[in-house]
Amino acid sequence: MTLLVARRKEMQKAKSQFIHFKRRFFERTGKDISNKEIQDLILSIKQGRLPLIDRQSNRVNRYRWTIETGCPPVLIDLVLVYDKSRQTLVTILYNNR
DSSP states (O other): OOOOOOOOOOOOHHHHHHHHHHHHHHHHHSSOOOHHHHHHHHHHHHTTOSOEEEESSSSEEEEEEEEEETTTTEEEEEEEEEETTTTEEEEEEEOOO
């Protein structure tokens, strides 16, 4: 007798990083971010339009990003953690200079 066992498909690391980034963005800013906005941020990083803070490793770099949020508008200084090998944003942090 053969039993068929449903195997749970493992989530790709890039996909889990993407989901993690969206959740942390909402946590830190109180706003949702669209997939297009995320792709625009990645393009800005690739084109060198965001200032590099430091290289955490051969794979991960940290970039500075300032956004305006809230009413009245408040500037928030943030750090984007970018994975070069997967070309994804890993997380977003407050910049605690």
